[in-house]
Amino acid sequence: MSSIPEGARDEWWLATLGRTVIWARLRVLEAGTAEVFDSDGAILPYDSEDTARAALMDAEFVALDGLDEDDAAERGFALGELVPPQSDDDDTLRALMIQKLPPRH
Secondary structure, three states: OOOOOOOOEEEEEEEEEOOEEEEEEEEEOOOOOEEEEOOOOOEEEEOOHHHHHHHHHHOOOEEHHHOOHHHHHHHOOOHHHOOOOOOOOHHHHHOOOEEEOOOOO
């Protein structure tokens, strides 16, 4: 299930290829460990939030909450186009982790 466990918090990260957005969910757990749910549906465990963030940055992901309009424009989209996928379960969520944005006019 993708409901957030008690004491945990989620952050959304993204990478882009043209108008395709690839999402990753970073979940920081109450114990201080973290896990990343990736676009393949894998849950990757990390010993800390910092280690998980470093792995995402190494894979050229950026935190959604760290983007501004200029960052988005450099990637070829408007900040308002970015809406993290939502689902009640991770199986359904996996199919939504790669989004193709419509062409800009």
